Amino acid sequence: MNIRELKxxxxxxxxxxxxxxxxxxxxxxxAYIHNEISINEYRLLVRELESQGAVVPDIDKENSLIEHSQ
Structure with a gap:
């Protein structure tokens, strides 16, 4: 899958x-979590999207449901 197909x-x-x-x-x-695309497709898409400026949002540790060791 490429970006055009993803869109x-x-x-x-x-x-x-x-x-x-x-x-x-x-x-x-x-799509990856729901097994609609493979890990390889996901990695390629993420790499291409990141090259276009996509970023993973910062985690708000204060409001996170996951415990973080200090």
Whole structure:
């Protein structure tokens, strides 16, 4: 799968289009979690989206449900 195919699936799923690389990265992550794409496809998509400026959001440790050791 490439970015064009990812955008097409995004449009089919969400009924709107986006060029927001962060939204596309979130969509790719969900597709991977739901076994709709392989780990190799996910890695390639993330690499390409990051090269276009996508970033993983910072974790808000104060409001996280995961315990963090200090």
């Amino acid at each position: 097409s699936k995004f449009i089919q799923s969400r009924d709107y289009t986006t060029d927001d690389v962060n939204a596309l990265m979130d969509f790719a992550k969900k």
